[in-house]
Amino acid sequence: MDTVIKAFGLVFQFDVMIAIVASAFYGLTVGALPGLSATMATALLVPVTFYLSPIAAVATIITASAMAIFSGDIPGCLLRIPGTPASAAYTDEAYAMTRKGQAETALGICLWFSALGGIAGTLSLMLIAPLLADVALSFSTYENFWLAMLGLMCSTLVARSSPIKAIAAMLLGLLITCIGIDNPGGVPRFTFGST
Incomplete structure (x- = not known):
């Protein structure tokens, strides 16, 4: 638990929070453009991270990638063109809801489950990563x-x-x-x- 508290102390610094907010807007914009994936958003952002502190750089990459994956749902819902490959699985269903006049509901569902999946993935990684690291270090x-x-x-x-x-x-x-x-x-x- 002490490690988690120290990690929160590192994340909630002013420069890191500015980097997170800026990369969230960047990821939202890049992911909403069809043809630009979260991987491409990360690749385009790498040169910027050279000028940031290590914590801010990692936070920037993670935030931009997560936001780009979520915002890939926007053109998928509204235009039936998935913005990112992760959005391709449910583009048809989301677009069908939009044609019925339920675009807000479709985007809300995408946002809700994107956030829920991100939180669940982060929590499971926090629990499993130390165990996996021990297993990986024991490999010959x-x-x-x-x-x-x-x-x-x-x-x-x-x-x-x-x-x-x-x-x-x-x-x-x-x-x-x-x-x-x-x-x-x-x-x-x-x-x-x-x-």
């Missing part, structure tokens, strides 16, 4: 290998219609990832003399 090379194998197997299981294509795509991706700088040694691999 064997566990890392099998975790990577699990991810590769899951990627081939997703494409059940043509598993041969999925395996070929996975192997091609693994081959491409071998090109570049070797992680522990810093030695170029498979670059054929080009740097």
